[in-house]
Structures are given as structure tokens and as C-alpha cells.
Amino acid sequence: MTEPVTGPDARGHWGQFGGRFVPEALVAALDELDAAYRKAMADETFTAEFDRMLREYANIPSPLYHAERLSREVGVRVLLKREDLNHTGAHKIRNVLGQALLTKRLGKNRIIAETGAGQHGVASATAAAYLGLDCTVYMGAEDCRRQALNVARMKMLGAEVIPVTAGSQTLKDSINEALRDWVSSVDNTHYLLGTAAGPHPFPVLVRDLVSGIGREARAQCLDMIGRLPNAVTACVGGGSNAMGIFHAFVPEESVALYGFEAGGKGLDTGKHAARLVVGNQGVLHGARSYLMQDDDGQIIESYSISAGLDYPSVGPEHAWLKESGRATYEAVTDAEAMDAFQRLCRTEGIIPALESAHALAGALRLAPVLRERHGDDAVVMVNLSGRGDKDMETAATYFGLTEDAA
Amino acid sequence: MSVTPAFEAAKRAGRAALVGYLPAGFPTVDESIAAIETMIDSGCDVIEVGLPYSDPVMDGHAIQRAAAMALAGGCRTREVLRVVEAVAGKGVPILVMTYWNPIERYGVDAFARDFAAAGGAGLITPDLIPDEAAEWIAASDAHDLDRVFLVAPSSTKERIALTVNACRGFVYAQSIMGITGARDSTSSAAPGLVERTRAATDLPIGVGLGVRDGDQAAEVATFADGVIVGSAMVSCLLDAPDEKAGRKALGSLTAELAEGVARGAG
Ligand SMILES: Cc1ncc(COP(=O)(O)O)c(C=O)c1O
Numbered sequence: 054m055t056e057p058v059t060g061p062d063a064r065g066h067w068g069q070f071g072g073r074f075v076p077e078a079l080v081a082a083l084d085e086l087d088a089a090y091r092k093a094m095a096d097e098t099f100t101a102e103f104d105r106m107l108r109e110y111a112n113i114p115s116p117l118y119h120a121e122r123l124s125r126e127v128g129v130r131v132l133l134k135r136e137d138l139n140h141t142g143a144h145k146i147r148n149v150l151g152q153a154l155l156t157k158r159l160g161k162n163r164i165i166a167e168t169g170a171g172q173h174g175v176a177s178a179t180a181a182a183y184l185g186l187d188c189t190v191y192m193g194a195e196d197c198r199r200q201a202l203n204v205a206r207m208k209m210l211g212a213e214v215i216p217v218t219a220g221s222q223t224l225k226d227s228i229n230e231a232l233r234d235w236v237s238s239v240d241n242t243h244y245l246l247g248t249a250a251g252p253h254p255f256p257v258l259v260r261d262l263v264s265g266i267g268r269e270a271r272a273q274c275l276d277m278i279g280r281l282p283n284a285v286t287a288c289v290g291g292g293s294n295a296m297g298i299f300h301a302f303v304p305e306e307s308v309a310l311y312g313f314e315a316g317g318k319g320l321d322t323g324k325h326a327a328r329l330v331v332g333n334q335g336v337l338h339g340a341r342s343y344l345m346q347d348d349d350g351q352i353i354e355s356y357s358i359s360a361g362l363d364y365p366s367v368g369p370e371h372a373w374l375k376e377s378g379r380a381t382y383e384a385v386t387d388a389e390a391m392d393a394f395q396r397l398c399r400t401e402g403i404i405p406a407l408e409s410a411h412a413l414a415g416a417l418r419l420a421p422v423l424r425e426r427h428g429d430d431a432v433v434m435v436n437l438s439g440r441g442d443k444d445m446e447t448a449a450t451y452f453g454l455t456e457d458a459a
Numbered sequence: 460m461s462v463t464p465a466f467e468a469a470k471r472a473g474r475a476a477l478v479g480y481l482p483a484g485f486p487t488v489d490e491s492i493a494a495i496e497t498m499i500d501s502g503c504d505v506i507e508v509g510l511p512y513s514d515p516v517m518d519g520h521a522i523q524r525a526a527a528m529a530l531a532g533g534c535r536t537r538e539v540l541r542v543v544e545a546v547a548g549k550g551v552p553i554l555v556m557t558y559w560n561p562i563e564r565y566g567v568d569a570f571a572r573d574f575a576a577a578g579g580a581g582l583i584t585p586d587l588i589p590d591e592a593a594e595w596i597a598a599s600d601a602h603d604l605d606r607v608f609l610v611a612p613s614s615t616k617e618r619i620a621l622t623v624n625a626c627r628g629f630v631y632a633q634s635i636m637g638i639t640g641a642r643d644s645t646s647s648a649a650p651g652l653v654e655r656t657r658a659a660t661d662l663p664i665g666v667g668l669g670v671r672d673g674d675q676a677a678e679v680a681t682f683a684d685g686v687i688v689g690s691a692m693v694s695c696l697l698d699a700p701d702e703k704a705g706r707k708a709l710g711s712l713t714a715e716l717a718e719g720v721a722r723g724a725g
Contacts, residue, residue, distance in 0.1 A: 074586050076516070079613075081614065233516060237637040237638065240636075336559050337514065337560060
């Protein structure tokens with residue numbers, strides 16, 4: 054069926070994707086990180102310490118949950134990987150704890166992070182507080198205004214939040230700013246990149262740190278139903294939660310992998326973040342992947358109701374999974390995601406992150422197809438990458454609940 | 460036209476070459492052409508034309524602002540080629556300093572062809588390292604263009620060797636760990652980096668990032684073959700009340716820097 058999916062190679066390439074499109078000044082730090090990470094992953098004291106932190110501090114492994122009422126409604130069995138129950142409310146805690154631990158191994162005492170809505174910023178500030186590191190978070194000035202509460206959270210945890218006023222004042226500009234900081238501070242600072250994107254080794258490093266999601270889910274699923282699911286769905290922002298759950302299933306050819314990007318207001322409106330679905334290849338933030346760009350290669354601003362999916366590039370391994378045919382990528386609009394969001398609230402008493410609502414909407418869209426293919430036994434596993442507390446303002450506005458209260 | 464004759468002429472004159480940077484389209488396409496002509500008339504030996512880009516990770520405040528103004532004014536790759544065409548042929552080689560994505564989007568070989576046809580000398584690629592540059596190396600060979608990669612204070616001996624072997628024209632030594640922007644003092648890392656680079660190549664070595672006045676240019680000229688000035692030139696235009704005053708300031712700064720590079724080596 055599909056080409057074998059392997060990778061990356063030693064220089065961080067999955068086929069034509071990935072690599073390092075960075076200033077030479079950063080190459081030494083990336084080499085150092087690559088070597089340290091390989092050594093750490095092969096070192097039992099590191100992996101044991103990482104596992105202990107996940108278990109004792111972050112409430113991991115997260116459960117795999119059979120959403121029975123929802124399943125009955127849609128006609129296929131829906132399993133939710135409950136990453137929303139992790140400390141700080143998302144899969145991201147795995148990545149930040151892993152990289153913060155690496156930072157200490159590198160002998161560095163400061164981390165910098167970029168954040169869009171604030172989720173990765175809060176997670177980074179948390180890991181920094183937990184491990185006693187200094188933390189600076191770059192956040193677009195526009196995002197700071199939209200997410201004032203998350204800014205307060207980060208500050209409460211002891212992080213310095215620097216509003217970025219350049220460019221579109223959103224996530225992509227905070228990544229640029231973090232890279233600028235890193236070029237100047239690489240001696241004592243680790244750039245704790247928030248997703249499976251960026252220059253090598255970040256995409257593979259982050260994927261490995263979050264890949265416990267899929268390993269746990271695979272074992273939990275075998276325990277629960279005695280076989281693997283027919284399909285796994287995840288939302289794709291930078292790509293970390295999706296790679297996290299996909300990785301353990303990539304070799305399992307019976308399991309279909311589906312990534313859902315933000316279709317925003319619709320693919321024909323230009324207001325979306327469907328890079329893999331309608332974007333084209335290019336280079337941004339250190340890697341070759343799929344991008345939102347104009348005919349001149351200038352980066353176009355992306356859009357999603359879900360801040361965590363609002364990013365004009367995507368991790369290179371997803372570009373490769375798409376190219377090789379191993380995974381399928383589709384777009385879910387704001388409206389579809391909000392429907393799925395409300396449906397999960399009402400059927401299961403779980404308020405998901407808007408990002409996760411995209412993965413769920415995708416699963417609901419797939420349900421009739423899976424049912425046709427696999428009958429009554431069809432099983433879809435959804436990575437519920439995070440909880441919706443952070444999104445209540447958006448959701449309340451969307452559903453007109455704020456007026457009701459007044 | 461390669462930069463090689465310009466560096467050789469400066470060397471024969473017993474001085475370093477002055478390399479001046481300005482983004483195309485800043486403040487407008489026509490005004491950028493006029494400003495570059497001023498830089499040529501006032502003593503620049505080599506010109507770097509910046510290709511304005513939405514995500515300039517290596518650039519500090521001044522150049523970011525200038526690039527954003529150029530983009531807002533509609534300056535795209537085709538306009539950059541128009542600027543190159545307008546200022547080439549005045550005896551001063553024209554390089555384009557560009558982030559990599561716009562070149563890929565244009566088509567690497569197509570850009571090399573059109574750029575060479577416009578009279579351009581070569582590219583400086585701040586976010587393209589030789590490791591990822593196979594397509595550009597082939598295209599620049601095919602169209603006989605200079606290829607300027609960067610070395611940095613953090614570069615190992617192996618990376619310096621790899622980088623200089625991929626360069627043609629000159630080698631760009633980024634003198635500080637940091638981004639573009641004029642600084643009060645130049646880097647203490649620069650002389651050592653130039654020395655390490657010189658041990659690996661016979662190509663001329665230009666030093667950039669941070670130079671803003673004649674004294675600093677003179678200091679850098681004591682150990683480098685070229686002195687590269689960007690943000691300070693951009694600031695002349697950013698800070699001026701009008702276009703004419705901006706060009707006047709740019710002309711005097713260029714003259715001061717040209718005097719500096721001559722003094723430094725003397
Ligand atoms: C809960 C949640 N899920 C998913 C994402 C999307 O990111 P990624 O694709 O890197 O996992 C985010 C990003 O903020 C998030 O907060």
C-alpha cells in the first residue's frame with residue numbers, strides 16, 4: 054500500500070521535509086541539543102526520571118475512556134485519550150517536562166518559549182518553576198490582549214512574559230522573537246520549542262517526548278477491547294499531539310491515521326490554517342514543510358477560532374506522512390468544531406479544548422465511513438489533547454452565553 | 460559580475476572594502492534605488508540589497524521595520540529584481556541578502572537566471588546553511604553567481620571548513636552571537652573568528668553585525684577584508700524627517716565609513 058515511513062535521517066530529513074534552515078550561529082546549539090537528547094534517551098537515569106515526573110507530577114498515564122453516550126449517538130465506538138486530565142490540562146506537559154529536564158542536563162539555567170494562546174507558555178512556566186529554571190515567554194501583543202488570564206498565570210508561576218509587537222503580533226512572530234533571543238543567549242539558554250516543528254532535532258525530539266500518548270493508548274486499547282482501533286484522529290497545530298498519538302500506530306497498517314487542521318471560516322475564505330490540505334511547500338521557522346504563503350513566498354497569516362491551531366506552518370513529519378500516504382489530513386471548520394465541542398459537553402460532561410474539538414469533529418465526520426467499512430465493531434480513537442477551561446470565553450461568546458447571564 | 464574585483468581593488472588600495480546594506484523598496488522602490496545610488500556615489504564598494512521578508516529572524520528592530528514598510532508598499536521579489544537592474548552596471552557589484560523561502564517560491568534556478576540577467580553578483584543567505592543548499596549551489600554554478608554563507612563565533616572548525624568551501628566571492632563572518640542592529644562597541648569575538656576563518660580559506664572575509672560609525676569601521680578594517688554595515692544605514696532613512704534629509708545623512712555616513720575603512724587598514 055504505502056511507502057515505508059521512516060525517519061528522520063541523521064540530519065533531520067523526512068524525505069524532502071525537515072532539516073535546518075537556520076542561521077549558522079544556531080547550528081552548534083542544535084548539534085549540542087541533538088547529541089544530548091540522543092544520549093539522554095538512551096540513559097536509563099534520564100528516562101526513569103522523566104517517567105517519574107510524568108507519573109508523580111503530571112498525572113500521566115492519562116486514561117483511555119470509552120465515551121458511551123456519544124458512541125451510541127454516532128454509531129461507532131469512540132475512545133477518548135484523556136490528555137485533558139494531565140497537569141496544566143494538555144498533552145504539552147510531557148514535552149515541557151522532558152525539555153526542561155534536558156535543559157538541566159545541558160547545564161543551562163534559562164528557558165525561552167513561544168506561545169500563541171498561552172497554553173505552551175503556561176506549561177513552560179510550570180516546568181521552569183518545578184525544576185528551578187528562569188523562564189521567558191514570548192507572546193504576540195495581540196495574543197496577550199486576547200489571553201490576559203494566561204499572561205497572569207505565567208507571571209504567577211514566575212515567568213517573564215514579553216509581548217511581541219513585530220509582524221502580525223501572533224504566534225509566528227513570537228517564534229521569530231524567541232529565535233532572535235536564542236541567537237543571542239544560546240550559552241545559558243535552551244529554546245523550549247512548543248511543538249513538533251522547527252529545525253532538527255526539535256521535530257523528532259518533541260515527537261519522542263510526547264510519543265507516550267500513543268504507546269499508552271495502544272496498550273490501553275488492547276486491554277479494553279482486545280484489539281487496535283480502526284482509526285486514530287488528532288488535531289494538527291504544530292503537530293505535537295498528533296505525532297504523539299500517531300507515532301506508536303504508524304507501523305500498524307490496519308490503523309488509519311487522520312489529522313485535522315483548522316478550516317477556520319472555510320477554505321475558500323482564506324481564513325484558515327489548512328496548510329497540509331491547501332498549502333504548499335516551503336521553509337519557515339527552520340524546517341521545510343507545508344506553509345501558508347503567497348506567490349512570493351511571504352508568509353500569510355493563518356486563522357482559527359482555536360488559538361492552538363492558528364499557525365502558518367506545520368511539523369515536517371506530518372508533511373512526510375501526508376506525502377507518503379500513511380496519514381490523511383482534512384480540514385474542520387470553526388462551526389464544525391464548535392458543534393463537536395458542544396456535543397461532547399452535553400453527552401459526556403467533558404469540556405474539550407477547541408483544538409481537541411477539531412479532532413472530535415473529524416471523528417464524527419468519519420463515523421459513518423468507519424461504520425460502513427467495519428460495521429458495528431468500528432472503533433475510532435480521538436486524542437483529546439486538552440481541556441476547554443482556557444477556551445470558555447471564546448465558547449461563551451460563540452454560543453451567546455455571556456448575554457444570557459447578564 | 461562577482462564581488463571579487465571589488466575586494467581585490469580595495470586590497471590593492473591597502474584598505475578594506477565597504478559593504479553597505481539597504482532593503483529594496485524601502486521607503487519605496489524608487490527611493491531605494493536613489494538611496495543605493497547615494498551609497499555607491501559616497502564610497503560603498505559592494506552593495507547588499509535586502510529582499511523584504513515577512514519573517515526576518517536574523518534582523519533587529521531597524522531592518523525589520525524597514526522591511527515591513529517595503530512589504531506594505533508592495534515590494535515583492537519582482538520589484539527587488541527591478542532595483543538590482545537599476546543599480547547594477549555602475550561598477551559596484553550588487554548582492555541580494557535574502558531569507559530562503561522567497562527564493563524557493565520563485566524557483567531557485569529561475570531566480571538565479573533572472574537575477575543574473577538583471578546584473579546581480581550573488582546572494583547572501585542568512586538562514587540557508589551549505590548543508591541544505593544543494594539546489595542553490597547547482598543554480599549559482601550554472602549562472603555564475605557568488606554564494607555568500609555565514610560563519611559565526613559558535614561555528615566549529617569543521618563547520619567553518621564546510622562553509623568556506625561552499626562560499627564564492629567572500630565569506631560573511633557574523634561577528635556577534637546576535638541579530639542585526641548597530642551597537643556601541645563591536646565584538647570581541649570578531650578578530651578570533653576572522654583568524655579561524657582565514658586559516659581555512661583564501662577568500663576575502665567580511666565582518667558584519669553592529670558597525671555604525673567610522674571609528675568602528677576603522678577598527679574592523681584592521682583585521683577584516685570587508686566591513687559590512689546595515690542597520691546604521693537603514694536608520695539614516697528611518698530617522699530622517701524626509702527623503703532628502705535621509706539621503707543626505709546616508710551619504711555622509713557612507714563617506715565617514717569609507718574614510719574609516721581606509722584609515723583602519725593604513
Ligand atoms: C490542547 C491543545 N491541543 C492541541 C494543540 C495544537 O498543537 P500541536 O498540534 O502542536 O499539538 C494545542 C496548542 O496550543 C493545545 O493547546
